Amino acid sequence: MAIQQTDDGRWKVDVEPIKGKRFRKTFKTKGEAQRFEATCRAKVIENREWSPSTADTRRLSALIESWYDLHGHSLRDGLRRRKKLDALAKRLRDPIASRIDPQAYAHDRRVRMEAGASPKTLNNELGYLRSVYNELRGLGVIKYENPLALVKPLKIQERELSWLTNEQIAELLESIRNGCDNPHVELVAMICLATGARWSEAERLQPGSIRNGVITFSRTKSGKVRSVPISPELEKKITKHWKRYGHFTPAITSFRRALARTTIRLPKGQAAHALRHTFASHFIQNGGNILTLQKILGHSSLAMTMRYAHLAPDHLRDAISLGPHAAQVT
Incomplete structure (x- = not known):
């Protein structure tokens, strides 16, 4: 028997192109069954070891587990990613996994957005899920294309970067000095203001990170080490502080409380990060070079740093001298 119709109207293939090489499969139509039989006969003649591939019926959770075992565990945020992926599955x-419906994914995304999830968070999750398929395909674990390859990320409205004026900086430091129970808050904040460091990068500093007036940040967001010079006064202050209080301990909560006691109001999510924006904004306004700023902040792309370019003095003067209003007042 090669092809035979079953009682339920389907077509069963039972073919043995060569002795010991037998293939069985059932199809909805006779044409599909005939094509399968012809393929088996031709392929086995060309290669005796050939065998038709079976459908990949592994669930999304199984692929996530394989991804974490083979790749995700090596990422700094691998465990956090896996938890988000498990929740999504x-x-x-x-x-x-091979049949994940883009429409079902898009519907889940809409529900999550209406529940308060930010577009950035949802785009990150889409990137994580795509990475699972792409990594596993590169490793040969799966053979099919990423079923979400054509799903577009959400468009994100760029937010204005908040930065502090000199008066606001003074108000913030005064609030820290007068009301914080954590002795490290002021110095961590000063390091961020002086170097453009992220709060977590400043908190992780060790005595060996400061030498000859230069702070070296490691374990950064980009994974790259970067060094930024500081004033002798700040270096002495940090050294003296560590001798008295020891290494920095987590202080972000105390910082937020100090900020809340001021008149400063920042957009959601820009509390401690506003210190980094403040450094960059003042750097550019005082005539700093955009390429130098990129190196100081550790941006992998100049496009990230260009968000501050509009603050350059030349840029502001051009708005006055080159705009259409200039012709009307001469």
């Missing part, structure tokens, strides 16, 4: 009812 659960919301989608753990579909067969």
